[in-house]
Amino acid sequence: MDSAPVPFSRTRTRVRFAAPVTLTVGLxxxxxxxxxxxxxxxxxxxxxxxxxxxxxxxxxxxxQVGMRRETIEGECEVVRVxxxxxxxxxxxxxxxxxxxxxxxxxxxxxxxxxxxxxxxP
Numbered sequence: 001m002d003s004a005p006v007p008f009s010r011t012r013t014r015v016r017f018a019a020p021v022t023l024t025v026g027l028x029x030x031x032x033x034x035x036x037x038x039x040x041x042x043x044x045x046x047x048x049x050x051x052x053x054x055x056x057x058x059x060x061x062x063x064q065v066g067m068r069r070e071t072i073e074g075e076c077e078v079v080r081v082x083x084x085x086x087x088x089x090x091x092x093x094x095x096x097x098x099x100x101x102x103x104x105x106x107x108x109x110x111x112x113x114x115x116x117x118x119x120x121p
Contacts, residue, residue: 017119019064021045023057023076023099034096035061040112042076042100050081050097059099063115070111074104 021035021043034046043061051057054077061072080098104112 017063017115019043020062021099022060023051024059025051025055025057030057038063038112038116040101040109040116042079042098044080044096044098046094046096048084048095050095051078053078053081053097056102057099059101063111065115065118070115072104072108072112074108075102076100077102 017038018034018036019038021032023030023032023045030051032045032047035043036046037044038061056075056077059072059074059076063070063072076099078097079100082094082096082098084095
């Protein structure tokens, strides 16, 4: 059986969108200034110290839309880790981690959809 890595693929439209994100794992809180490439499925967080793949966390993303601020909250999982070496080649956005949204708080799905729709090319 072939054990070659499966190429990373995205199923939803992504938009370039810089935003701060906070992840809470247990009692530990991790704050990041540069989260971007947001979609309905997740977001990429730029960091040289990513969490381990498979880590689950509560998240808060603060999105600025014109004069409005929207907070998106829920649960996520680290599904992709890009090392410093990998992040300096090709079209990778740099070192960091890809977060998959597992659950969004109440009306946050609609808020996120409107932000993406408003910012899509």
